[in-house]
Amino acid sequence: MASHEEEIREDLIKKFSYLEGCVNIVRPRRIAIEVSPDNFTPVFAYLAKDLQFSHLCTITGLDEPEKLGFIYHLAADSGVLVNLKTAVPKNNPVIKTVTPYFPGAEIYERELADLFGVKVEGLPAGHRYPLTDDWPKNEFPLRKDWKVNKNA
Amino acid sequence: MHNSPDFKIPIGPQHPALKEPESFSVALKGEKILGVDIRLGYNHRGIEKAAEERSYVQDIYLIERVCGICSxxxxxxxxxxxxxxxxxAVPARALYIxxxxxxxxxxxxxxxxxxxxxxxxxFDTLLMYSWRDREVVMDILATITGNRVNYGMNTIGGVRRDIDAPQAEAILNALTILEERTKYYIEIATEETTIIKRLSGVGVLSREDVLRLDAVGPTARASGVKRDVRVDDPYAAYAELSFDVITDNHADVYGRTVVxxxxxxxxxxxxxxxxxNLPxxxxxxxxPRKIPAGEALSRYEAPRGEDVHYVKANGTEKPERVKIRAPTLAxxxxxxxxxxxxxxADMPIVVAAIDPCFSCTDRMVALKEQAGGRAKVIxxxxxxNFSIEWHxxxxxxxxxLNKKLKERLAR
Structure with missing residues (x-):
């Protein structure tokens, strides 16, 4: 009999044929998925709405370093957690906001914008987080080429 | 003017309701709050960046200092x-400890x-009582780990200190006191009219809003959302232990207190x-000093709710990336x-009711010299005096300045 995680994988591949080979069961209760930015929104929406991954733990940013990677950590009440990853080119990094699905994601997306320099399309206006208002332009601390003592 | 909807007052960033920097801009109509604008980040210390520049072992101690309470x-x-x-494969005894x-x-x-x-x-009497009783558990933590906070118990692959039979005995004795006192607090929280009236209907967060805004921990459980990482995504020894996930349906500060x-x-x-059952x-x-390339996401039910850490390793002794999401941000x-x-007037208790994190480590220190075992108490x-000399x-x-003050007081 297929495990709960395997059922989720089968379901996803049945719905989105391009996910064939991209859904990896890492261990019990952990599934890793990689999608291109174009396919991100439908997969994200399907997980959040149809498969009941109703809790967005947080979003992790990564400097890869040619691309900027983003992992959306989505949890279901069953304890299964999906790490949904996508990556965008570093010279024009743009992602779409997930606040229509998770209003609470606002602060996580602002954090990505400040620390990785990604543009979050559709994010409502508001205070930046966590850097100061007078933080210099184009300085993104969590990018790999940003050094702590550079400006000391 | 005072009643115009544009009347805004700033609260914080210095200690709005509690000892932690956070800035609120509150739009008021009379005494009523129309809207709140929150500005965070005053305490951002760049720990995630610092973690990339240190070894895994050093990072344990750095990350333990993210929070002064849930270290x-x-x-x-x-x-x-x-x-x-x-x-x-971490030994079972370590998981239990x-x-x-x-x-x-x-x-x-x-x-x-x-x-x-x-x-x-x-209700400062409650503060005095509960903080006195808290000393019982603080003493136990200090006995087992050597510290009141930042216990330094963890290492990669297990824990650094064992719990021996006399220590286990001491914990059990302390628990007897704590259970007795807790019963008293439950009685206060559920029967004391002042508490019930002051906290009921204050800071309401419906079940739907918890789910929509992704709230965690006691804040979520007090609105009837049965979310607890210890049960949902068990770690350490929780899968082998039986306990209840406490929920409440009051969905207000009162509910959060009861939970x-x-x-x-x-x-x-x-x-x-x-x-x-300690194995x-x-x-x-x-x-190993060098951690093979890979990634993992770990969840933990901290006192304030779900704590999330993501670690990416690149085969060296330093992590490629460490991401931390503490429960307060959620x-x-x-x-x-x-x-x-x-x-x-409800603002201080509503803000405090999510139990935002702040540090409380000031205390008299007792240093024991390792070699001779002689105690040196400061x-x-x-x-x-040391501080005066240092400055x-x-x-x-x-x-x-002190002399001047004394003279003025003498007059």
Whole structure:
């Protein structure tokens, strides 16, 4: 009999044929998925709405370093957690906001914008987080080429 | 003017309701809050960046200092992720010891919160009582780990200190006292009219809003959302222990109080079971200095709710990336919602009711010299004098100022 995680994988591949080979069961209760930015929104929406991954733990940013990677950590009440990853080119990094699905994601997306320099399309206006208002332009601390003592 | 909807008052960033920087801009109509604008980030210390520049072992101690209260939560959450990447089978005894420390930490954190909540509503007797009782658990933590906070118990592959039979006995004795006191607090929280009237209907957050805004921990459970990582995504020894996830349907500050005091008893229950079933064997296995390439996401039910750590390893002795999401960040957005259309006077207790994190480490220190075992105690006066000398050497001298003050007082 297929495990709960395997059922989720089968379901996803049945719905989105391009996910064939991209859904990896890492261990019990952990599934890793990689999608291109174009396919991100439908997969994200399907997980959040149809498969009941109703809790967005947080979003992790990564400097890869040619691309900027983003992992959306989505949890279901069953304890299964999906790490949904996508990556965008570093010279024009743009992602779409997930606040229509998770209003609470606002602060996580602002954090990505400040620390990785990604543009979050559709994010409502508001205070930046966590850097100061007078933080210099184009300085993104969590990018790999940003050094702590550079400006000391 | 005072009643115009544009009337805004700033609260913070210096200690709005509690000792932690956070800035609120509150739009008021009379006493009623129309809307709240929250500005965060005053305490951002760049720990994630710093973690990339240190070894895994150094990172345990750095990450333990993310929070002054739930230090064990962050350290455990981090080492769990690293252990998963390295494929380490942590000995069962270590997992049980982590669980015991984690629950002792929850007790100290919840008792601390109860005191703060009492203080915010002008019930300072409750603060005095609960913080006195909190000393019982603080002493136990200090006995086992050597520290009141930042316990340094974790290492990659297990824990650094064992719990021996006399220590287990001491924990059990302390639990007896704590359980007795907790029953008293449950009685206060459920029967004392002042508490019930002051906290009911304040800071309401519906079940739907919890789900929509992704609130975590006691804040979510007090609105009837049964979310608890210890049960949903079990770690350490929780899968082998039996306890109840406390929920409540009041969905207000009163509900959050009830959930936390009842959780105190559950924590005692967990510790008793863990001590009774404490497996024999080693407390750690050897971990490699270099962690093979890989990634892991670890979750931990901290006193304030779900703590999330993501670690990516690149095969060296330093991590490629460490991402931390502390529970307060998940909950602070719900505060905005809780305050809308409420009275300004409710703000301190509503903010405090999500139990935002702050540090409390000041205390007299007793240093024991490792080699000779001779105790060297620095009392408060000596520490005070040391501080005066330290500043004097750096050109800061308050003596003339103090003299002036004395003269003025004498007049």
């Amino acid at each position: 064990h939560s962050h350290a455990t959450c981090f080492v769990q992720a690293v252990e998963e990447i390295a494929g380490l 982590r669980t015991i420390i984690g629950e002792l930490e929850r007790i100290h954190s919840h008792l601390l919160w109860l005191g703060v909540a009492g203080h915010e509503i002008g 936390r005091v009842k959780e105190l008893l559950e924590s005692c229950k967990i510790i008793r079971q863990a001590l009774k 024999q064997g080693p407390i750690a296995i050897r971990a 909950n602070v957005q719900a505060v905005k919602h809780m305050l809308r259309d409420r009275f300004l 009392n408060w006066q000596a520490l005070h 004097k050497q750096r050109g800061i001298d308050f003596a003339p």
